[in-house]
Each structure stands twice: as C-alpha cells, then as structure tokens.
Amino acid sequence: MVLLKTMVAYELHPEKWVDQYADYLFNYAVARVSDAEIAKDLVQETFFAGLNSAKNYKGDAAERTWLIAILKRKVIDHYRKINSKKGKAEVRINYNASSDAEGDWLEEQVADPFSKDGASTIENEELGMAIQECISKLPKKQAMVFNMKTIQGMSTEDICNELGINPSNLWVMIHRARTTLMGCMNQTWF
Template sequence: MAQEKTDSSRWVERYGDSMYHYTLVRVRDGSIAEDIVQTALIAGLKAQESFAGRSSEKSWLFGILKHKIMDHFREAKKAGDFDPLPDDAPDPGDYDAAGHWKNHPRDWKIDPEKAAENKQLSAALAHCLDGLPDRFRRLFVLKEIEGLDSAEICNEFNIKPTNLWVMLHRARNQLRQCLEGQWLKK
C-alpha cells in the first residue's frame, strides 16, 4: 500500500533555513535557534512513524518545531525570566506632569491591513524587536507573533494580568518609538 513517507536526509536542505528563520524571530539568539531547530528535527526523526501523511511533511515538522519553541519559553519561565521586575511599572518618563505624551505618536498614514506589504517596515520591526529588553520581547512574541491568548500567557507563565498589560504597553510603546526614530523620519 502506498504511504506518505518522510525523507529525513533532505530536511536540512528543504526546511533548514525557513525553520531557522521562524525560530530566530521568536527567540532572538542565533545559537539557541539552531539548537531548537536541531532538537525539532531529531524529534521528527524519532517520530517518523507518527507521520501519517495527513499533512505535508513541512507542516508536520513545523508542528514539532512549534512545540520545541514553547518548551524553550517554559524553560525560560523555570529560570525566572518571566518574573516581574521593579522597573516593569509604567515608565513615568513617557509622559509629562500633565499626562501628555513627551514623544508623541505620529500619523504613520499606514492602513494596518496593508502594513505587511511594506517590506522596509517589516525589516524595521525585526530590527526593533531585537532592541527590546528580553522580558518585553518574549511577551510581545507570545502575544503578537504566536497569537496566544492573554489568559494562556498569564497561566502558562504565572504572570498577573495587570503586569502583562503594563509590560505589553511598554513593549509596544518602545517598538513604535523605535520605528518612528529610525525608519519613519520625515
């Protein structure tokens, strides 16, 4: 009976770079991303019998990769990397005494639905993400790139909702300032 087969000898050639890119966006560090890709592919090798051909080989491998990336975040939690810090409080430096923006947001004149067409802006976001403090970057990735529910993030990483809102706001505010400062200068 014909059955879908995997061809592990060609995984690196076929999917190595895209798996690496996918991971690097999420974890920032190149050597960690390499390790995760390797772990995922080895896990795939050991689980080849479970590949039933219901999905493509590629999406099956990406499914494994996604699990390994979440494992990485769980390890970060064990290491205390999600614990709140005193400076996670709202940054009073963003507003003046009357509560007005000091560095106020400008009109980007970009339709969110069309934002992804802007290649420069996408590249700029990748750059700006790497400028965020680790803890902010991680939460932004889980929320906006992984698309996790806030409740899931709070449960999984033992974060208070109010803390999550504060940190996400600060991450977003830093990102928009970075994008404005570097790429959207008039």
C-alpha cells in the first residue's frame, strides 16, 4: 500500500503536458525571452528534456514545478548560446553539494539572472501565471474558447467556424469559464 502510494507520487503524465502546462510554460518563457517563436521552441525542448529525464523525477516537486525548473535551465542555455559568440556568457550556479539537496536539480538552486526589476512587472507576471493556472483547471473546451476570445482576440465568427459551435454556445462557454476564473482567483486577486 505504502509502495503503491510512493509509485503514484513519482508518476509523470507526459501525454497531458501540452494541454495542462504548455500555456503556463509559454507565458513564463515569453516573459524572459520576449520572442514568441523562441519561447515556443523552448517549451518544446523542455517537454523533450522532461521525457529524457523522466527517470530522475523524484516526486519532490509537482510536475509543473519540475517542468518550470527544466525550462529555467533552457532559458539560461538560450542566453548563454546567443552570448557565447561575443564572449559575454556568464552564468552563476551556486550548487551546494553538502546540503540535503545534494543530487537535486541544479536549476532549483540557480539564482534567476533574468529576474526583472520593478515590483509591478513581477506582480504582473505572477498575475499572469495565476490566471494561467486557473485556466488550466477549466474544462478543455471552455479553456480553448476563453483563450481564443480573450487572449488571442479572435472574432466570435472565426471561433464558431473553427470549433463548429454557434454564438450562443460560445457565450455560454465563455460565461462559465469567466465565472469559474473569478472563483479561482477570488481570494488573492479580487
């Protein structure tokens, strides 16, 4: 029984990664590299790296936190790569081999060199991640419609054509999504 619980705690679900975490990771990456194409590539690389490192997943952190740690490393690698030709690369890693964290992900102990100054920027990024987290809890179709309408700014007609729904269905879905989001974000942000 204990063994079974332990095995479940260590389990990864890569087949759900794109649906559950892609947008969350994408927002994190865009905020740091300021380029949607590069950010998309970094998210894809993060998923591949996650698959390759799956055997190292110890279940200490949530799946998403673990993927963010990998992405953080990918962002560092990205900057190191583009700066290396100019001899500008400088990445400081303070790995404490004597602590209890020995053998853990290095990324978890790396001071983020791309942290931004300014409380409002940080707050807006936290807000964005909080919204993405709440969106990831919505039913898939509601999340899809909300994203297309609110974030991508698509027209009602285009969304209806793409998803094969009528405008009335669309507004019901958006309304339900927004009501759930208000509840999800209520305590911290309202």
